[in-house]
Amino acid sequence: MLSVDAIDVYYGNIQALRGVSLTVEEGEIVTLIGANGAGKSTLLKTLSGLLKPKTGKIEFLGQSIAGKPAQGIVKSGISHVPEGRRVFANLTVEENLELGAFLRKDKKGIETDLKKVYDTFPRLLERRKQMSGTLSGGEQQMLAMGRAIMAKPKLLLLDEPSMGLAPLMVKTIFKVVKEINAEGTTILLVEQNAHMALSVANRGYVIETGKVVLSGPADEFHASDEIRKAYLGGH
Template identity: 65%
Template sequence: MLSVTNLQVFYGTIQALHGISFEVREGEIVTLIGANGAGKSTTLRTISGLIRPKEGKIEFNGQDITRMPAHKIVQMGIAHVPEGRKIFPNLTVRENLLMGAYTRADKAEIAASLENVFARFPRLKEREKQVAGTLSGGEQQMLAMGRGLMCKPKLLILDEPSMGLSPILVEEIFNIIREINRGGTTVLLVEQNAFMALQIASRAYVLETGRIMISGPAYELQADPQVRSAYLGSIGKADKA
């Protein structure tokens, strides 16, 4: 479904990605794990057209999207839920969700998608008319994910969905990600909570300073001594909001 080949990205003279290559197959959850500054978010932003690579190629369902404008990539079926949620705080929950459907024209289909999001996230339905900036951190993350689903993506890209959430909410968010995937949406997940990410992923890639150092089935990486030492030392812990 998604193929990334020899991706090289610079911020000025600083090279952020050093020729990384990976793939995401239809129906999978694939996770990128690594420390801050490893290049995870840069990778996602490049895939979704927010950053232009110096070299490399990105293909989605056989089509080259390397230099395609971001809004066209959304129309292709890729939705990016960014780090920090980036909701519209002065709009209501409903208005935020409808912003996610801006590339769609069929009002009946949009209404059906809205009801599907409310069914998946009942708390958003309860707060449909509430201003989004007044939601809790967990509710804002649900809203960001719901907004991403409103464009009916084939591939949902999630950047640090558990950041700043309590352990109970982290568990809930990961259960929702699993349900979204079971519903037919492929997921590319960037997550510092490596333990939780490896629990739900099919395959994983470990990034260090802009390079892929280890890759393989998620269950193998969970057992890898290097991965366990570097990323799984605080199993089950999460930062409280």
């Protein structure tokens, strides 16, 4: 579904990604693991058109999307839940969700999906008239994911969905990640909580200083001493 081939990405003169290649097959959950500043968020921003690669190729469903404007990439079926949630604080919960469906014309489908988001996150239904800026961190994460789902993506890019959340909320978020995937959405997940990420993922890639240094099935990562020491706290 997604093929990234040897991309280099720079912030000014600083190289953030070095020859990164990876693939995501339809129906998978693929996770990117790596320390802070390794380039994981940069990769997601490049895939969603917020950054342009200097070299290399990015193809989604057989079409080149490298350097395409962000709105065109959303239209082609990729939604991005950015790090730090980025909800529209001065709009209500429901207005945020409606904005997620901005490019859609199917009124009936939008209503159905709004109901589905509320079924998935009952808390958002309770808060639907509330200003988004007044929600807790966990509720804002639910809203950011709900808003992305409203775009009806084929591929969902999730950046650090568990960051700063209480353990119980983290469990809820990952349960939903699995549900979204089971309903047919492919997911590329960036996550500091490597244990959690590998427990839901089919495959993983390890990124260090802008390079992919390892890739393989998630259960192999769990079994690898090297990965355990570096990313799973040695447990």
